[in-house]
Amino acid sequence: MDVDKIQAIIKKNGISTIRYEMPDVYGISHCRLYPAASFSRRSSDGVKFSISTLMSSDPQGNLATGTGYGEEIGFSNCLAFPDLETFQVVPWAKATARVLMNPTIDGLPVVGYPRYVARLQIAKLNAVGYTLLSTNRYEFYVENAAERKPIFSGRNFGATVRLPKAEGILEPLCDYLPQVGFDILNMDTGHGPGQIGMAYQPAFGLKAADNASKFRTSTKEIALRNSHIASFMTKPYTDGSGSCGHFIHSIWDTKRKHPMLFDKEHPTGLSKNGRHWVAGILSHVPGLAVLMCPTINCVKRFEPNQKAPVNATWGYDNCSTAVRVRIMGDRGTFIENRLPGSGCNPYIVMAATIAAGLDGIANKLPLPPPVKGDVMDEKTLPQLTTEIPNNIHDALSALVADTVLCDALGDEFINCFLSLKQQEDRLMTEAMASGNKDWEYGYYFEYM
Structure with missing residues (x-):
């Protein structure tokens, strides 16, 4: 798409206002x-915007120190330029369009x-002859805005009787999301009060993270x-399960013509590099944890009995493992x-998954045996199976110790990310000391 084509769209749709949008490190959009x-x-001259807002601010707009993008550069502005391919009319807002x-x-x-970190990892994947077809399957919690209570109660996954209470959100989502390019595959009510799950069609490359x-x-x-x-806050209620943001993907050739994951001749059903890819993800699970649940x-989603993985395992259609493989031709x-x-930043998820998978391919890492039963049963696990850290301190330590992931994502991102996490930890510690037990809900x- 070029400027002239966009100008024609602007004229045709009577667009009067354009949002120039950029998600921050937490994935929160600013514009x-x-x-x-x-x-x-x-398009030619760019848009000035506060780089400290994008790289140093937490969910409440508090600026962290030491990110490299705040006080170190005098809280200066960046100059941002539109990615023309991301231009869209926003049908739920009057005469408005948006562009990343x-x-x-x-x-x-x-x-x-x-977003730049993800773009670099896609380029590295392209350099070895592959691209990625991917999507995220999200769950999120919904409250009534006036009462600030979940739109339905209980943990009864998929119960039809919940739907009348969810129509007020599902109907407008089903109306508007297809108008901005989302081909919705399915929807359901989740394991928590007011929890909704949605899946939509995958896309190639960076477009999937943009989606x-x-x-x-x-x-x-x-x-x-x-x-x-x-809210995409992962676990807002103690009686609700943690919402997911599962990253569903396959590897293809760079021309996007031939899938490269399946091998009908191998007992696993996976190609050689497909096996190395999964092994790479598993070998980096401890370091990946805080990037996936940041x-x-x-x-806390990684705590036992939260309907989420707890160790570095894989299996065929096994929803208790860290990596689930579906062999479907x-x-x-x-x-x-x-x-x-669900609280993940999709660009970080994409970048870190590619980095781990590429390390598996580069080092020809062997694929451990699949787990057939519940990973909570130790008898089902391969020897020396690694556990997933389920608190922020252990998870950050595991990331820092993973030099492959840190090198792939880059010093500037890692330093910024760690500084934000340190501020988050400090604010939580202060809140707990003051007796504010609702701090997480108010913060996220x-x-x-």
Whole structure:
């Protein structure tokens, strides 16, 4: 798509305002609005925006120190340029369109910015002859905006009787999401009060992470316009399961013609590099944990009996393992990285999964035996199976110790990420000391 084509879309749809959007490290979208008449100029001259907001702010807008993008550079602005392929009309907002932006400083990309980090990992994957077809399967919690209570109660997954209470959010989502490119595959009610699950069709390359980012923002916006609050906070209630953000993917050739994951001749059903890819993910599970579940609240999802993985295991259609493999022929076989919680940043999930998979391929890591039963039963596990860290301190230590992941994602991103986590930990410690037991809900629910 080029500027002229976008100008034609603007004219045809009577667009008067354009949002220039950028998700931050937490995946929370920020934007600056300009009149549509200035689109051509904004495309060439860029949009100034606070880089500390994107790289140093937490879910409440508090700025962390030591990120490399705040006080160190005088809280200066970046200059961001639109990715024209991401331009969309926003049908639920009057005469409005949106476009994702690429931030720069002094004419160079912001190398720690999650979207840029994901783009680099895709380039590395392309360099060895592959690309990625992927999607995220999200769960999220929904409250009535006036009462601030879940729209339905209980833990009865998929119960039909819940649907009348969910219609107020499901109907507008089903109406608007297809208008911005989401081909919805299925929906259900989850294991928690007010919990909804949705899946949509995959896409190639960076577009899949863009889709995931826009899905989260769109869902929250549509909910608010229909008297609800939707939250991708992973575990807002003690009596509800942690929401997922599973990363479902397969590897293809760079021309996007031939899937490269399936091998009907091998007993596993996976190609040689498909086996190495899964082994790579499993070998990095401890370091991946905090990248997949990146908040104090989110990482609790890995505690036992939370309907989430607890160790570095894989299995065929096994929903208790960290990696679920579905063998469905040449074009249907896929890998489901079940580590991500709904509070994940999809760009980080994509980048870290690729980095782990590529390490498995580069080092020809062997695939351990699959687990056939419940991973909570130790008798089903291969020897020396690694556990997943389920608190923020152990998870951060595991990330720092994983030099492969840290090197792949880059010093600037890792430093920024760790600084934000340190602030998060400090704020939680202060809240607990003051007796604020609802701190996590107040800190995460509204904006995530």
